[in-house]
Amino acid sequence: MRSMCSQVLRHVEKGGKVVVVHGGGSFGHPLAVRYKLNMGLSSDESYVGVALTRLAMRRLNEEVVKEFMKLGGRPYALEPSSSFVLEGGNVEEHLIKGVEVALEKGFLPILHGDVVLDKGKRGVTILSGDTIASFLALKLKADKLIYVLDVDGIYLEDPKKRPGAKLVKFLDREVLEKIEIAASGSDATGGLVKKIKEAFEAFRGGVKVVCFISWRRKNLLKALDGLKFKGTVIRGA
Amino acid sequence: MRSMCSQVLRHVEKGGKVVVVHGGGSFGHPLAVRYKLNMGLSSDESYVGVALTRLAMRRLNEEVVKEFMKLGGRPYALEPSSSFVLEGGNVEEHLIKGVEVALEKGFLPILHGDVVLDKGKRGVTILSGDTIASFLALKLKADKLIYVLDVDGIYLEDPKKRPGAKLVKFLDREVLEKIEIAASGSDATGGLVKKIKEAFEAFRGGVKVVCFISWRRKNLLKALDGLKFKGTVIRGA
Numbered sequence: 001m002r003s004m005c006s007q008v009l010r011h012v013e014k015g016g017k018v019v020v021v022h023g024g025g026s027f028g029h030p031l032a033v034r035y036k037l038n039m040g041l042s043s044d045e046s047y048v049g050v051a052l053t054r055l056a057m058r059r060l061n062e063e064v065v066k067e068f069m070k071l072g073g074r075p076y077a078l079e080p081s082s083s084f085v086l087e088g089g090n091v092e093e094h095l096i097k098g099v100e101v102a103l104e105k106g107f108l109p110i111l112h113g114d115v116v117l118d119k120g121k122r123g124v125t126i127l128s129g130d131t132i133a134s135f136l137a138l139k140l141k142a143d144k145l146i147y148v149l150d151v152d153g154i155y156l157e158d159p160k161k162r163p164g165a166k167l168v169k170f171l172d173r174e175v176l177e178k179i180e181i182a183a184s185g186s187d188a189t190g191g192l193v194k195k196i197k198e199a200f201e202a203f204r205g206g207v208k209v210v211c212f213i214s215w216r217r218k219n220l221l222k223a224l225d226g227l228k229f230k231g232t233v234i235r236g237a
Numbered sequence: 238m239r240s241m242c243s244q245v246l247r248h249v250e251k252g253g254k255v256v257v258v259h260g261g262g263s264f265g266h267p268l269a270v271r272y273k274l275n276m277g278l279s280s281d282e283s284y285v286g287v288a289l290t291r292l293a294m295r296r297l298n299e300e301v302v303k304e305f306m307k308l309g310g311r312p313y314a315l316e317p318s319s320s321f322v323l324e325g326g327n328v329e330e331h332l333i334k335g336v337e338v339a340l341e342k343g344f345l346p347i348l349h350g351d352v353v354l355d356k357g358k359r360g361v362t363i364l365s366g367d368t369i370a371s372f373l374a375l376k377l378k379a380d381k382l383i384y385v386l387d388v389d390g391i392y393l394e395d396p397k398k399r400p401g402a403k404l405v406k407f408l409d410r411e412v413l414e415k416i417e418i419a420a421s422g423s424d425a426t427g428g429l430v431k432k433i434k435e436a437f438e439a440f441r442g443g444v445k446v447v448c449f450i451s452w453r454r455k456n457l458l459k460a461l462d463g464l465k466f467k468g469t470v471i472r473g474a
Contacts (some may be wrong), residue, residue, distance in 0.1 A: 001453070042343060047311040050344075051302060057293055065288060074284040076354070082319035087336050097322050097330045098354055105278060105360040107287075117313075117335055123342040220381070 004148060005067045007221035008108070012073070015222060017103050019136055021063070023129040024113045024219050027060035030054050032126055037115055040122025050124055053115050054081055061112055068108060076107035080114035080127055080144075088120035111136070134198040137207045144209040145202045146223050147195060152210045153232030154196065156182055171196065171212075172236035203234045210234040238304050241385060244458035245345070246310045253461060254340050256373055257301070260366040261350045264297035265290050269363055274352055277359025287361055288342060291318055291353050298349055313344035319366055323356035326363075333376050339343035348373070371435035374444045380448040382439045383460050384432060390449045390469030391433065393419055408433070408449075409473035438473045447471040 008018050020182045024032065035049020036042060061077050068075040083095040102109040113129035130147070133178050137145040156178055157165040168175055176196055183193050195212075213231030222229040245255050261269065272286020273279060298314050305312040320332040340344040350366035367384070374382040384435035393415055394402040403413055413433055420430050432449075440447045450456050459466040 045273045047344070048306065051306055051312055054303065055299060058299070062292060062295070065292065068287065069288055077319070079316050079319040082314070082316040082335065083332055083340050085332065091333060093334045095320055095322065095330060095332050098319065101322050101354045101356055103356065104356075107284070107354075117342065119338050119341075130355075203449055 001064070002071070004139050004215040004220060005064075005073065007215060007218060007224070008070055009068070009071050009073045010221055011224035012108060014225070016199065018224065019103070019107060019140065019142075020108065020110045021129045021133040021136065022064055022110070024057060025060060027056040028113065028115075032115065037124060037126055040051045040086075040124055044133050046124070050115050057081075057112060057114055061110065064110060064112075068110070068227055074107050076102045077110045077112075078102065080111055080132060081116050082131075083115075084116045084122070084127060086116055086118040086127065087127050088219050089118065089122075091135060092119060094135075094139075096136070096218060099136065099140065128194075130195045130198045134202040137210075138205040142207055144223070145207045145222065146209075147199065147212045148215050148220060149212055150214065152214045152216075152219075152230055154179065154192070164171045167188070167230075168232045170235040172174065172234075173200075175203050178198070199234055238301070240453045241306070241415045242301075243249075244309065244452060244455060244461070246308050247458055248306070248461035249310070249345060251462070255345060255461065256336060256340070256377065256379075256380045257345065257347045258366045258370040258373065259297070259301055259347070259349045260472050261294060262297060263280075263295040264352065265352075266308060268293055271351065274361060274363055275360055277355065283361070286300050287352050294318075294349060295352055298347065301347060305347070311344050312347050313339045314347045314349075315339065317348055317369060321351075321353045321364060321369075323353055323355040323357070323362050323364065326355065326359075326362050328372060328416070329356060331372075331376075333373070336373065336377065361389075365431075365433045367432045371439040374439045375442040379444055379461070382436065382449075383457065384436065384449045385452050385457060386449055387451065389451045389453075389456075389467055391416065391429070404467075405469045407472040408469050409471075410437075436471055 012018055030147055031053040036047055037049055065075045065077055085093040099109045110151045111132050114127055116127040118125040137226050151159050154168045155165040156169055159165040180193055199210045211231050213223055213229055214229050219229050249255055270292040272283055274286050302312045302314055307323050315335050322330040336346045348369050352361050353362055353364040357363040388396050389404055391405045391408055392402040395400040419431055436447045448468050448470045450460050450466055
């Protein structure tokens with residue numbers, strides 16, 4: 001995490017404006033699964049699940065905030081469960097204004113995947129970090145939307161299982177179809193397909209650079225600075 | 238705290254709709270003072286102060302959330318630093334919708350005093366629990382606004398120093414003036430005067446019952462249930 005945070009801060013120190021969105025990782029995800037929160041408020045236990053998942057996400061968020069503080073950053077967390085209301089899974093109300101004002105005032109806004117109130121039948125919906133990132137990129141008219149992965153970008157085959165797998169440098173609708181076929185049946189890559197679709201949406205909406213990269217070898221800083229970087233870039237929607 | 242929470246839940250179990258707002262207590266307040274956050278973002282250190290104060294408030298909020306969970310409640314925290322944006326100290330944007338939807342869905346919304354973004358020069362403002370409570374009471378058209386104190390209500394003299402001090406049963410503008418004179422020079426009661434003024438505003442705005450009570454002897458439950466309770470009631474604005 002330290003390297004990622006430090007690359008973000010080096011870009012910010014040069015005057016760059018960055019919004020950080022992190023996922024749930026090993027903190028929120030297992031609880032959301034255990035309490036079946038993808039089904040919403042389906043039982044009395046769901047209310048316990050919502051509270052526990054949110055507390056776990058706050059703990060992860062605290063780690064991120066503290067890491068940025070240690071490095072001299074100015075983090076300002078904006079908790080989606082407090083700042084978004086959905087309706088049937090779609091964002092109905094939000095306090096994006098908070099992100100804008102935080103940036104104006106010199107803060108580094110930090111959001112994360114979260115359990116969010118939903119006016120629809122379900123009552124609550126899991127709003128992923130990926131969805132928030134592409135939503136924010138569009139609303140804030142961002143130049144770049146950078147997805148940081150633990151591999152170098154998007155592959156047609158799982159690079160962890162197939163060491164020879166080739167990195168997709170440019171991603172268009174045609175390549176996505178191939179990935180969808182390859183991913184069918186696998187939950188993990190199912191998440192990746194969703195991530196790519198969110199990315200396409202941001203690209204179609206006008207975000208010029210939408211890419212998937214690893215943070216290794218200062219690659220995140222390069223991408224932020226607009227230098228040549230290794231990764232997958234979305235080219236056609 | 239347990240007794241307060243349990244009285245709230247007993248009222249909720251009967252179908253009552255309650256929004257809980259807690260203060261900063263010994264968690265947020267000392268940090269806000271140490272980093273002079275009442276002066277806004279006055280130095281680089283202020284950014285550290287904002288982050289630390291917010292983390293401390295989250296810790297206190299977690300205690301409150303967990304206490305309600307232990308008692309079988311359904312707490313849903315709405316963090317003001319994520320859901321309010323001020324301009325020159327006044328609320329400019331807010332996600333009150335979140336409080337409404339949380340209530341609709343059977344949650345117990347919990348807010349608290351917090352450091353909040355401010356579009357004005359200061360950059361951040363301390364938004365007290367008292368201000369949030371009276372703001373919410375007006376926006377949600379609440380029937381009752383109940384301030385829970387560690388004494389039985391409002392006194393003309395400090396009841397902790399003067400055991401014979403008489404409880405003010407009905408509070409109007411005239412009594413407030415007497416309290417202001419008595420409180421001049423004292424910071425602690427200065428806070429009380431501000432609280433009373435917020436209370437008056439809610440009363441003028443149409444909140445029928447605005448009162449100051451202690452939670453002892455089930456007094457909070459009585460006030461929530463609309464039964465006879467001991468305390469100070471606002472009568473004239």
